[in-house]
Amino acid sequence: MGIVLVYASLSSYFIRVDEWYFNLELPVMTLPPLGMTAAWSIVYIVNIIVIARAIFYKYYIYVLIPICFLGIANILWCACFFTLHALIGSFCLLLLQSVICVAVFIILIKEDCISMIFWQVNLVWYLYLLCIMASVAF
Numbered sequence: 001m002g003i004v005l006v007y008a009s010l011s012s013y014f015i016r017v018d019e020w021y022f023n024l025e026l027p028v029m030t031l032p033p034l035g036m037t038a039a040w041s042i043v044y045i046v047n048i049i050v051i052a053r054a055i056f057y058k059y060y061i062y063v064l065i066p067i068c069f070l071g072i073a074n075i076l077w078c079a080c081f082f083t084l085h086a087l088i089g090s091f092c093l094l095l096l097q098s099v100i101c102v103a104v105f106i107i108l109i110k111e112d113c114i115s116m117i118f119w120q121v122n123l124v125w126y127l128y129l130l131c132i133m134a135s136v137a138f
Contacts, residue, residue, distance in 0.1 A: 006071070008044050011078040020085055027135045029128075043125050047071075050108070050115045060111035063104060070100045087137040094126070094133045101126045 017033065031039060047067060054063045073096055081090040101123050108116035 008040075011075050015078055015082045017082070021082070024136055027132055030132055039125060043122055046118045046121045049118050050104075053112055053115045057112065060107070063107050063111065063115075066100050066104050066107070070097055070104070073097045073100065087133075091130075091133045091137040094130050098126045098130045 051064060051067060054061050054067075073093055077090055077093040077097065080086045080093055101119075105116065105119050105123050108119050
């Protein structure tokens with residue numbers, strides 16, 4: 001739980017929704033700010049569940065490594081997008097995060113079906129964000 005709280009806190013440190021963000025041409029499928037907050041909360045809860053299961057069932061604890069990389073990439077994405085306003089860099093980081101999500105999903109298919117079911121939320125979320133970021137960046 002501490003891992004998730006640390007990267008959620010560090011990510012939110014860089015989020016400054018200002019005039020620049022509101023001037024972006026966002027696609028119609030973009031959730032409103034309250035929807036984004038709710039969705040991120042669900043993603044963080046899923047991360048906590050998967051991490052807790054990995055620790056409890058020690059036989060697949062190596063899944064924590066890509067989840068930690070996902071958290072680090074999330075912090076970098078927030079800094080890149082909200083602070084530096086670098087759309088292409090943000091897209092590349094989100095692409096990396098999506099690949100990590102797929103990798104974790106594949107690991108979980110082999111190791112823990114219950115965690116894999118939960119992780120589908122993260123997988124869909126990051127692919128959704130990648131679609132939005134692609135339409136904004138390009």
